Amino acid sequence: MKTVRIVALRSDRKRLLEHLQDSALMQIKKADGSRGGFEHVDMSRHMQVFERNVTLTEQALKILDGVSPEKGGMLSSFKGRRQIDPDEIGAIAAGSGNVISVCSRIVELDKKRADNIAEQTRIATQLVQLEAWQKLDIPLNTTGTRSTAIFVGSFPEQYTEAALKEAIAAENPKLEFELEIEHAEPSLTCAVIFAPLSQKAMAEDVLRVLGFARPMGATSKIPKDKAERLREKTKRLKLENEMAEDEIASYTGKREDIKVTQDYFRIRTDKYNVINNIDHSRYVFVIEGYVPEEDCEKLRELCERVATCVVDFGEAGEDAPVKLKNNKFAEPAQNILTMYAVPSKVDIDPTPVLAFFFYFFFGMMFSDAGYGILMVLATGLAIKLFKPDKRMRNNLRLFQFCGISTTLWGLVFGSIFGDAPAALYNMFTGSNITMAQLLPWPTLDPQKQALPLMIISIAFGLIHVLVGMSCKFIMCFKQKDYAGAFFDTGLWMLMLIGFAVLAAGIALSPVLMTVGTIIAIASAVGLILTQGRGKKGIVGKFIGGLASLYDITSYISDLLSYSRLLALGLTTGVMAQVFNMLATMMGTNVLGIVFLVVIFLLGHAINIGLNALGSYVHTMRLQYVEMFSKFYEGGGKEFEPFSLNSKYIKIQED
Amino acid sequence: MNGIFLAILGAAIATVLAGIGSAKGVGSAAQTAMGVLSEDSSMFGKMLVLTLLPGTQGLYGFIVGFLILVSSGILNGSTDVTFAQGLAYAGASLAIGFGGLFSGIAQGKAAVSGIAMTSKDEKNFSKGMVSVTLVEIYALLAFIVSLLVVIQIPNMAI
Numbered sequence: 001m002k003t004v005r006i007v008a009l010r011s012d013r014k015r016l017l018e019h020l021q022d023s024a025l026m027q028i029k030k031a032d033g034s035r036g037g038f039e040h041v042d043m044s045r046h047m048q049v050f051e052r053n054v055t056l057t058e059q060a061l062k063i064l065d066g067v068s069p070e071k072g073g074m075l076s077s078f079k080g081r082r083q084i085d086p087d088e089i090g091a092i093a094a095g096s097g098n099v100i101s102v103c104s105r106i107v108e109l110d111k112k113r114a115d116n117i118a119e120q121t122r123i124a125t126q127l128v129q130l131e132a133w134q135k136l137d138i139p140l141n142t143t144g145t146r147s148t149a150i151f152v153g154s155f156p157e158q159y160t161e162a163a164l165k166e167a168i169a170a171e172n173p174k175l176e177f178e179l180e181i182e183h184a185e186p187s188l189t190c191a192v193i194f195a196p197l198s199q200k201a202m203a204e205d206v207l208r209v210l211g212f213a214r215p216m217g218a219t220s221k222i223p224k225d226k227a228e229r230l231r232e233k234t235k236r237l238k239l240e241n242e243m244a245e246d247e248i249a250s251y252t253g254k255r256e257d258i259k260v261t262q263d264y265f266r267i268r269t270d271k272y273n274v275i276n277n278i279d280h281s282r283y284v285f286v287i288e289g290y291v292p293e294e295d296c297e298k299l300r301e302l303c304e305r306v307a308t309c310v311v312d313f314g315e316a317g318e319d320a321p322v323k324l325k326n327n328k329f330a331e332p333a334q335n336i337l338t339m340y341a342v343p344s345k346v347d348i349d350p351t352p353v354l355a356f357f358f359y360f361f362f363g364m365m366f367s368d369a370g371y372g373i374l375m376v377l378a379t380g381l382a383i384k385l386f387k388p389d390k391r392m393r394n395n396l397r398l399f400q401f402c403g404i405s406t407t408l409w410g411l412v413f414g415s416i417f418g419d420a421p422a423a424l425y426n427m428f429t430g431s432n433i434t435m436a437q438l439l440p441w442p443t444l445d446p447q448k449q450a451l452p453l454m455i456i457s458i459a460f461g462l463i464h465v466l467v468g469m470s471c472k473f474i475m476c477f478k479q480k481d482y483a484g485a486f487f488d489t490g491l492w493m494l495m496l497i498g499f500a501v502l503a504a505g506i507a508l509s510p511v512l513m514t515v516g517t518i519i520a521i522a523s524a525v526g527l528i529l530t531q532g533r534g535k536k537g538i539v540g541k542f543i544g545g546l547a548s549l550y551d552i553t554s555y556i557s558d559l560l561s562y563s564r565l566l567a568l569g570l571t572t573g574v575m576a577q578v579f580n581m582l583a584t585m586m587g588t589n590v591l592g593i594v595f596l597v598v599i600f601l602l603g604h605a606i607n608i609g610l611n612a613l614g615s616y617v618h619t620m621r622l623q624y625v626e627m628f629s630k631f632y633e634g635g636g637k638e639f640e641p642f643s644l645n646s647k648y649i650k651i652q653e654d
Numbered sequence: 655m656n657g658i659f660l661a662i663l664g665a666a667i668a669t670v671l672a673g674i675g676s677a678k679g680v681g682s683a684a685q686t687a688m689g690v691l692s693e694d695s696s697m698f699g700k701m702l703v704l705t706l707l708p709g710t711q712g713l714y715g716f717i718v719g720f721l722i723l724v725s726s727g728i729l730n731g732s733t734d735v736t737f738a739q740g741l742a743y744a745g746a747s748l749a750i751g752f753g754g755l756f757s758g759i760a761q762g763k764a765a766v767s768g769i770a771m772t773s774k775d776e777k778n779f780s781k782g783m784v785s786v787t788l789v790e791i792y793a794l795l796a797f798i799v800s801l802l803v804v805i806q807i808p809n810m811a812i
Contacts, residue, residue: 339780447721450805454798557791564794567714570801574717610713613706620780621787 001316001323001639002296006287008309013285016307017271020287022086022651024643025299027321028289030277038279038286043272050269053100057262060103063110064255067248080389081650084260089651092264099261102254109244116237116244123230123237129215130230132183132190133223140218140226149200151193151207153214159189168193171206175199190215263646270645290316290639292323318345323639330355332398335391340624341634348475350632355401357464357627358619363405364460365568365615367446368576370417371608372410375403389650402615413569414443417604418576427584427596446570454566461562462500464622465555468630469493475631487530494523496555524549558626564618572611579603657740658733661726664743665719668800671751672715672793675758679708683765690773697772700779704768707786708761711754714797718750721804738812746803753796761789 004026008016020026033040133140136152144150159167161181168177176196183190195203219226279286291299291313300311322342324334326349333355343349366372379400383393410416414435422435436443446453469489476485502516532544583599586592628634644650687701722743723729735743768782 447805450801454802560795561791563798564791567794567797567801571710571713571717574720575713578720610706610709613703614710617703617707617783617787618790621784624780624784625788 001320003314012307024641026291053265060106259648321639322636332394342636344636359405362402363409366406367409367569369410372407423580457565468627472631657735657737660740661743664747665722667751668747669719672754673712675755676712679758679762711758749796750800757793
């Protein structure tokens with residue numbers, strides 16, 4: 001990684017920035033404002049407008065998707081960004097105003113729709129309240145005539161006409177009144193009470209004691225008419241909503257335009273953000289940033305071609321971002337690495353090692369030739385058909401390599417859709433052969449030879465851990481931390497190797513046993529002598545060294561963890577076998593064949609889903625927990641070039 | 655005395671207990687995941703991975719159960735299991751039965767926390783995922799013990 005400084009004329013700014021963005025060669029650093037004679041150009045107001053437009057188009061798309069969903073579904077997520085010609089940008093810019101007004105209209109319609117729905121709910125509540133007054137033929141807010149006071153309202157109890165009369169009379173026997181019950185239900189009675197105007201105050205007192213309340217939102221209309229009006233309004237609102245939805249749906253054809261416009265504003269926001277972050281003087285501006293070493297000349301050429309400028313490079317410091325660069329085999333695993341952490345300056349890039357073991361272990365866990373071939377074909381087809389973007393393509397490639405490894409391991413374990421070939425052969429011929437007999441090459445059956453396979457798994461684990469420790473060794477060596485390299489890492493590696501030789505000796509020959517024991521003891525002595533070197537005093541050093549031997553437990557648990565290679569490999573095989581057994585259960589009649597096809601497809605689909613997930617997760621765990629813990633520091637920053645950070649389109653290179 | 659009942663009991667213990675562990679684990683994880691998905695449905699893939707992690711115990715139990723049925727010959731209609739062999743199968747099933755039961759529940763709890771963490775920041779996903787698989791090693795150890803015993807039983811002189 002190099003630092004780069006470009007000084008160019010302000011009149012070339014637009015052109016230069018556009019080319020830098022298209023080429024995605026450099027990462028731009030924010031100016032700290034300490035350069036004398038230069039100033040900051042504030043673009044935040046423009047950026048706000050652009051960002052608002054991005055949000056607006058996002059909302060519009062979401063509404064549009066709700067009203068008329070986009071076709072394509074699940075598979076469309078594989079699709080890469082659409083390529084457009086550089087010349088098309090002008091047309092997009094020209095049409096953007098139009099698209100934005102369409103988006104505003106969509107959002108406006110949606111808001112109106114939401115308001116209408118809220119209004120409909122409100123009306124529905126009102127209608128329920130009016131229900132009780134359907135028989136009443138005077139307005140709800142009537143208070144009286146010239147000679148009579150009229151009370152329209154409700155009591156919080158259920159009364160019959162006689163009971164209510166009695167209750168009122170009991171309160172004040174002097175009151176003369178007449179009443180009419182409109183509606184009664186438990187804990188509610190709606191009634192109209194008539195009293196002489198001269199006794200109005202008295203009637204009010206009595207009614208208050210009984211808990212009388214006038215209806216809420218009383219109007220001067222007769223309840224029946226009011227309800228009728230409300231119903232009509234609901235109908236109108238519904239119609240309006242349908243029309244709004246139709247109008248929104250009519251913009252479906254604009255979907256592509258909206259997406260493109262959204263990206264256009266996104267790209268412009270990024271560009272203005274850069275302008276915001278760099279130093280300007282009256283005639284020139286300065287861009288500073290990082291560029292990968294191999295792209296330096298390309299960048300210089302590009303700048304000099306499109307602008308009057310001076311480009312110079314310098315050595316990058318500690319805080320420079322990291323760009324991972326790997327060959328075709330290792331590159332797909334970069335995503336796995338960056339998911340954990342981006343390598344720091346002191347780390348060596350572990351991607352190639354990671355890639356190899358990732359494919360290897362995944363294959364061993366998934367271990368079925370049938371599934372492996374399916375994976376290779378499916379990912380290959382997806383890459384061909386959808387032309388996905390780099391990230392997605394790398395993910396697909398990752399599974400393609402895993403598929404190859406899965407196929408190879410499947411052949412080793414004698415598993416092709418489980419024991420499908422043997423099971424089908426037996427079903428139709430009635431014979432009783434096994435996969436081992438059917439396949440011309442020697443196989444390793446995890447069910448019968450679980451113990452040897454477990455030893456093999458742990459041996460692979462040992463190699464994996466040792467490779468991790470070698471990385472640590474190299475890292476320490478590079479930093480000239482020789483004590484760290486030889487004592488902290490080297491001795492432990494020797495110790496593990498000693499134990500491995502010892503274990504091999506138990507099975508093979510006593511000579512190896514002796515050799516192994518000697519290596520292990522020698523390295524243990526070495527560890528006791530060196531691991532306490534940071535401590536004070538002879539006793540402290542000795543105890544520190546002795547205590548460090550306790551770390552052996554963590555190495556043992558790390559190694560045992562690799563038994564999952566066996567466990568998951570076995571799981572795939574046995575599950576597949578179970579489904580094959582179920583599928584071939586019904587015999588060779590027509591019904592049996594239909595049953596066979598259905599169960600076979602369904603069963604293996606389930607098995608692939610469950611076990612591919614398991615293999616992926618557990619492979620990742622082996623890398624992250626068992627291997628990376630041995631050496632990987634992480635904590636670097638990823639190289640994020642100034643580029644077309646778009647969702648739907650990318651500019652065609654010319 | 656014939657040991658066929660004991661062998662079937664062993665298969666049942668392995669499948670059922672480990673299955674309960676996974677069911678509880680996946681169940682609680684799925685509940686939390688649906689809560690997250692109700693807010694942001696774009697995280698479905700990540701949620702699915704975290705939800706399914708406590709599901710392996712049930713698989714391990716099922717495999718041990720299945721292997722017991724195969725290696726005792728019950729699946730081929732044989733009733734040729736001695737009492738001592740039956741006891742051995744039942745004993746072997748206890749490891750994955752109880753190991754799966756408790757590790758499934760514990761892993762479910764870890765998965766719930768992992769889901770909560772991922773819902774706050776999607777970048778936490780891989781850390782959450784790895785932390786949840788830390789629990790799995792104990793189910794795995796139990797499975798291996800059960801497995802190694804079960805496949806050896808027909809060869810034992812009992």
